[in-house]
Amino acid sequence: MPGPPCGVLDVNAADIVRWWCSGPLAAITQGVKLTIPGDSHEPAAVAAAIVDWLPAKADIILPIANGEPVELMNEIEANAEGLRSVRVHQMHALRDRPYIRGELEGHLRHVSWFLSPITRAAFAAGTIDFAPANYSEVPQFLEEMNPSVVLAAASPPDAHGYVSLGVTGSYTAALIGRVPFVLEINEQMPRTFGGNRMHIDEALAWCHASYPLVEVPAAVPSGRDLRIAERVAERVPDGATMQLGIGGIPTGVASLLTDRKNLAIHTELFADPMVDLIESGAVTGINKRAYNRRSVATFALGTKRLYDFLDLNDAVVFLPVNETNDPRRIGREDNFVSINATLEVDLVGQCASETLGTRFFSGSGGQADFARGAQYSKGGDGYIVLASTTRQGATRIVPTLQPGAVVTTMKNTVDHVVTEFGVATLRGRTLAERARALISVAHPDHRGDLEIAARKHGLIGR
Numbered sequence: 093m094p095g096p097p098c099g100v101l102d103v104n105a106a107d108i109v110r111w112w113c114s115g116p117l118a119a120i121t122q123g124v125k126l127t128i129p130g131d132s133h134e135p136a137a138v139a140a141a142i143v144d145w146l147p148a149k150a151d152i153i154l155p156i157a158n159g160e161p162v163e164l165m166n167e168i169e170a171n172a173e174g175l176r177s178v179r180v181h182q183m184h185a186l187r188d189r190p191y192i193r194g195e196l197e198g199h200l201r202h203v204s205w206f207l208s209p210i211t212r213a214a215f216a217a218g219t220i221d222f223a224p225a226n227y228s229e230v231p232q233f234l235e236e237m238n239p240s241v242v243l244a245a246a247s248p249p250d251a252h253g254y255v256s257l258g259v260t261g262s263y264t265a266a267l268i269g270r271v272p273f274v275l276e277i278n279e280q281m282p283r284t285f286g287g288n289r290m291h292i293d294e295a296l297a298w299c300h301a302s303y304p305l306v307e308v309p310a311a312v313p314s315g316r317d318l319r320i321a322e323r324v325a326e327r328v329p330d331g332a333t334m335q336l337g338i339g340g341i342p343t344g345v346a347s348l349l350t351d352r353k354n355l356a357i358h359t360e361l362f363a364d365p366m367v368d369l370i371e372s373g374a375v376t377g378i379n380k381r382a383y384n385r386r387s388v389a390t391f392a393l394g395t396k397r398l399y400d401f402l403d404l405n406d407a408v409v410f411l412p413v414n415e416t417n418d419p420r421r422i423g424r425e426d427n428f429v430s431i432n433a434t435l436e437v438d439l440v441g442q443c444a445s446e447t448l449g450t451r452f453f454s455g456s457g458g459q460a461d462f463a464r465g466a467q468y469s470k471g472g473d474g475y476i477v478l479a480s481t482t483r484q485g486a487t488r489i490v491p492t493l494q495p496g497a498v499v500t501t502m503k504n505t506v507d508h509v510v511t512e513f514g515v516a517t518l519r520g521r522t523l524a525e526r527a528r529a530l531i532s533v534a535h536p537d538h539r540g541d542l543e544i545a546a547r548k549h550g551l552i553g554r
Contacts, residue, residue: 124272126297135276138299139167142241142274148176151239153267156183156206156391159260161245161276163301165189168243172199181223181234183262183455184208186306194219205230205263206455207446215452224498227360227390227458228417231266239271241296246275247283249292256281257288257410259305259392259402264288266412272296280304282403286388286410307395310364313344316479319512321345324431324475327515328352331379333425333469335359335462336366337432341477345431349374356380358425360417360458362389362408364398370407381424383409390416417461423468430462430474434500438493439527439546441503441518443476450496463505467519474507475515480535489534491545509533527551 126141142164146152154160160182168175169190177198183206185192191200192214202220204211206227214220225233244264246255257265258281265288267273275295279302292298313321321344328334328349333356336342346365349355350372357366357375366387369375377385390413392402402408415421422428434445435453446454466474478488489511493499509516509530516529527546531539547553 124296126274128297133299135163135299135301136167138274138297139164140171141297142243143168143171143174146175146178146240148178150175150178150241151237152178152180153234153239153242153264153271154180154182154185155242155244155257155260155264156262157186157260157393158305159245159257159262159264159391160185160187161243161274161278161299161301162187162303164243164274164276164299169196169200172196175199177201179203179221181205181239183227183230185211186308192220204455206457207452208454212453222452222455224456226417226456226460227413228419228461229414231263231412231414234263235267235270239267242267242271242273244273244275245278245281246298247281248277248279250283253292254289255292256284256286258282258284259399259410261286261288261390261410261416262413265390265410266414268294274298276301278302282399284402284408284410285406287412287415288410304396305399308393309395310343311338311340313340313347316512317341318344318348320477320479320510321348323510323512323515324477325349327473328355328429329427329471330354332356332427332429333358333380335422335428335430335432335458336363337361337457337459338363339433341433342431354378356425357387357389358382358416358422358428359387359389360391360413360462362387362392362394362398362402364394367394367398367401379426381426382421388416413458417458417465419461419464419468422462422465423472426470426472428466428469428472430466430472432459432462432474432476432501434459434476434478436488436490436493436497437476437478437506437509437530438490439530439542439549439551440523441506441509441526441530442493442499443501443506443509444493444497445500447496447498449494452498456500460501460505463501463507466507467505474505475510476501476506476508477510480511480513480533481538485537487534487538487542489530489538489542491542491549511535524552
């Protein structure tokens with residue numbers, strides 16, 4: 093198939109195609125063949141061929157969230173008795189499945205790289221496995237295990253035969269040209285642009301389907317969320333490049349920035365609040381060094397309004413996560429602002445963002461990637477946001493993290509910690525300065541006990 097040399101960025105009117113390969117794709121699929129009766133493109137026929145072809149203990153990759161090929165996976169599960177000890181790797185699964193519930197043990201087993209509400213319960217029940225990693229490094233780890241195949245949903249092909257991975261780039265886009273792909277062409281998948289595109293002839297096989305994407309509305313900020321958001325928003329300058337995480341506080345921040353000028357978006361997750369910012373005119377991207385006047389993301393999750401906005405919209409570029417989340421690339425943008433939520437912060441600034449004690453809640457995701465990138469940025473700021481207390485009134489600024497809690501963002505990388513009571517700046521501060529700053533943004537009811545603990549632990553008063 094004709095195309096640009098590997099590594100060349102080919103800009104063609106409303107499209108950007110990045111070729112991520114070290115040689116022709118034919119070298120990747122050489123000797124790999126699926127025998128599909130009648131060359132059928134029905135999910136059942138393609139799934140049956142995959143089941144016959146996969147060896148025991150194979151590793152297969154599914155895209156994050158709505159990138160999952162739903163009908164193809166339905167059929168693979170229905171034929172799972174033909175599989176032996178096959179692992180399915182995925183981040184943030186949106187659909188509850190029998191194999192996730194452990195009903196196909198010995199045939200299919202899920203490995204989550206970021207827990208969702210569905211997989212969180214399954215991990216607690218012991219029916220799936222969990223692999224911790226910074227999001228930027230997931231493509232490398234997946235490729236190193238030499239997976240047999242990527243199974244991915246894709247948009248319908250354009251007039252030239254190119255499909256996109258729709259609302260995902262993520263780790264799957266990084267594997268284009270490196271691992272064989274089987275595609276499920278979903279008639280309702282938005283056609284997007286960037287490094288998440290491939291020619292349909294590059295796929296080992298493909299099937300067709302039509303189903304709506306799962307919708308996940310943005311969190312509605314509470315009054316406390318908005319008070320925290322106000323403290324962050326007032327510090328975001330015109331011309332900043334932004335990354336917003338998930339939750340009521342980041343959503344609140346976005347709602348307060350519609351009066352800014354020439355903001356830009358370089359983010360992991362593209363969600364509905366970013367559509368609001370773009371449509372308000374606050375986002376132009378004219379100060380960005382990379383992908384000037386375009387918003388950059390690695391996956392999208394939201395409502396149908398968001399998915400319709402992304403369809404055929406070349407102002408939003410989806411790139412592999414090892415590019416979007418590379419701290420060095422993030423740091424090339426001046427005035428980069430990163431905003432992410434955490435669950436608990438101790439008095440030296442360690443953030444536990446994925447566990448409640450020993451109970452895993454989510455995963456590392458890209459929090460540490462963007463916190464580090466904001467530090468590299470000239471004029472950059474990284475904000476870790478949280479309410480000062482739980483719903484039950486317990487402090488979330490704590491002397492030490494709960495036993496068994498996992499540190500997601502280490503103390504050396506945390507820049508600012510924000511609660512409804514203020515902003516604690518930690519960058520370049522001594523341990524005593526850090527402890528006092530964090531106590532000052534804790535709930536007043538807990539500040540006395542926190543100061544006693546800080547003295548007991550030798551952080552202040554020495």
